[in-house]
Amino acid sequence: MDIGIVSMRYAKALIDYAYNSGKEDIMYREFSTLAHSLETYSELREALLNPILSTEDKFTLICTAACGEQPASEEFKRSIALIQKNRREGMLQYISLSFQRLYRQRKHIGTAKLTTAIPVSQEVEERIRQTASSLLHARMELQTEVNPAIEGGFIFDINDFRLxxxxxxxxKKVKQQFIDKNRRIV
Incomplete structure (x- = not known):
């Protein structure tokens, strides 16, 4: 089966389970942290695919990646046990991302990413979050990133749009205009 189809099926089942148990917010935080850990640390992804590691070691590794030193919720542990029972650890990142997407859809949460050349203050972040929230009529999750390569200004990604x-x-645009004009002259 296709990875996207399988991960979405698991995510739908897990989100329904989370809502039925009333622990959707806790599981969302755990799956968000797990998705971030899997994205950031390639060694974690490799360890989950390693056949030498026992299922218990992988389970502990997943719970630690999702919750750190705090104990994982019982619902999260059951979800991971189900995923491991069906040998879908390799799809855990996709399942986590699909879970996040479904949770945001149900809770009407938009996502935005602000990239700047220098760090912005907490006040500016909050103002941007509130403005985007009022425009979209949804709660917003704002992620900020500092990238000196943009040299100044900002890049604002909101849902599927980019400013x-x-x-x-x-x-780059000015440079391209000069190149285009010079091509016409020659």
């Missing part, structure tokens, strides 16, 4: 007001992009 690129970075200096680097403006310079």
């Amino acid at each position: 690129d007001a970075s200096i680097a992009t403006q310079i």
Whole structure:
């Protein structure tokens, strides 16, 4: 079966289980942390695919990646046990991301990412979050990133739209205009 289909089926079952047990917010935090850990640490993904590691070691590794030193919720543990029972550890990142997407759809939460050349203050972050929230009539999750390569300005991604007001992009556009004009002259 296709990875996307399988991961979405698991995510739908897990989100229904989370809502029925009333622990959807806790499981969302755990799956979000797990997805971030799997994205950030390639060694974690490799360890989950390693046939030498026992199921118990993988279970402990997953719970630690999702919750750190705090104990994982019972619902999360049961979910991971089901995934392991069916040998779907390799799809855990996709399942986690699908779970996040379904949770955000049910709770009407939008996602936004702000990329700037220098760090922005907490006040500015909150103002941007509130403005986007009022425009979309949804609660917003704002992720900020500092990338000095954009040289100034900002890049704002909201859901599937991008507003690129970075200096680097403006310079590229001006450069491209000069190149286009010179091609016509020659």
